[in-house]
Amino acid sequence: MSQFRPLMPLKALLTGDKGVLLPLSAKLTRLYGSFRLPKAGSPPYVFSNFVTTLDGVVSLRTRGHAAGGDISGFNAQDRMVMGLLRAVADVVIVGSGTLAADSQQIWTPEAICPELASEYAHLRKALGGSGPPINVIASGSGSLNLRLPVFSSGRVPVVIITTTAGAKRLARQRIPAGVEIRAIGRSGAEIAASAICSEVCRVRGVKRVLVEGGPRLLADFYKQGLVSEQFLTLAPQIAGRVEGDGRPGMVMGKVFAPRNPLWGKLIDVRQGGTLLFLRYSFA
Numbered sequence: 001m002s003q004f005r006p007l008m009p010l011k012a013l014l015t016g017d018k019g020v021l022l023p024l025s026a027k028l029t030r031l032y033g034s035f036r037l038p039k040a041g042s043p044p045y046v047f048s049n050f051v052t053t054l055d056g057v058v059s060l061r062t063r064g065h066a067a068g069g070d071i072s073g074f075n076a077q078d079r080m081v082m083g084l085l086r087a088v089a090d091v092v093i094v095g096s097g098t099l100a101a102d103s104q105q106i107w108t109p110e111a112i113c114p115e116l117a118s119e120y121a122h123l124r125k126a127l128g129g130s131g132p133p134i135n136v137i138a139s140g141s142g143s144l145n146l147r148l149p150v151f152s153s154g155r156v157p158v159v160i161i162t163t164t165a166g167a168k169r170l171a172r173q174r175i176p177a178g179v180e181i182r183a184i185g186r187s188g189a190e191i192a193a194s195a196i197c198s199e200v201c202r203v204r205g206v207k208r209v210l211v212e213g214g215p216r217l218l219a220d221f222y223k224q225g226l227v228s229e230q231f232l233t234l235a236p237q238i239a240g241r242v243e244g245d246g247r248p249g250m251v252m253g254k255v256f257a258p259r260n261p262l263w264g265k266l267i268d269v270r271q272g273g274t275l276l277f278l279r280y281s282f283a
């Protein structure tokens, strides 16, 4: 399996010269190449990262095979990029569906790519960050198991963004130390992505917000024009679909084209073996 192979450098096919050059270590520079991000400030830089098959499937929706690893083939270079993007983020946001599909996950750089833990830590420190990125879980219903590692391990600070009804439901469980619950939505309603974002950005020093999905949460962020850049790994796999199997694409639950199409601009392309690492600007 590719996760046991040594990490190989990405080959840059298209790179831009806009933005601020980040102080990657020599090892990360060798593996990823140079890395620029827009100057972080106010409003914060919101970016997303997904992996998709050639036919646009982001989850196989099959028991034990619902998470992103099955899409990338557990690709080590994809893990390296995921770790890098988490390392530069102050906050990583996911919806409850993504947590349910990968319930043992914690959204830190070293959790996804442990072999580069010290490189990521060095980068975070150089960017002025202290500790891991805050993990934000969006759940209108509040149907979350607070015994899962993301909440109970104490390894990350967690903010749950929910509704008043969701907060009431969560209060029936013991709230672990380091988990904060913020009720900002009406009961039963979808919480506007802009409200999620401003709640998250009330935390001092939050300048870079990474949305790792899933498709329904990301759709809300696109609907409100909040996503500046999309990182997208293209894995050379055809997953297939049949009517009603629920296999999602990267954005679900909202329709944009043809009335309101969202066109991105391709700003970066890197090749890692048979995978392509794409980056689009929606600014």
Ligand SMILES: NC(=O)c1ccc[n+]([C@@H]2O[C@H](COP(=O)([O-])OP(=O)(O)OC[C@H]3O[C@@H](n4cnc5c(N)ncnc54)[C@H](OP(=O)(O)O)[C@@H]3O)[C@@H](O)[C@H]2O)c1
Pocket: 049, 050, 051, 052, 057, 058, 059, 060, 061, 066, 067, 068, 071, 094, 095, 096, 097, 098, 099, 101, 102, 138, 139, 140, 141, 142, 143, 189, 190, 191, 192, 193, 212, 213, 214, 215, 216, 217, 218, 220, 248, 252
């Ligand atoms: N390939 C990839 O890169 C990638 C990346 C991420 C996820 N995925 C896959 O995508 C699948 C999950 O898809 P999904 O669309 O269900 O994921 P999701 O967006 O993470 O979860 C949807 C749930 O999150 C909550 N939520 C989302 N937006 C909300 C909002 N604006 N306000 C309040 N609550 C909100 C709701 O939870 P409540 O029902 O609790 O209210 C909603 O039912 C998984 O299989 C996962 O592995 C793949």
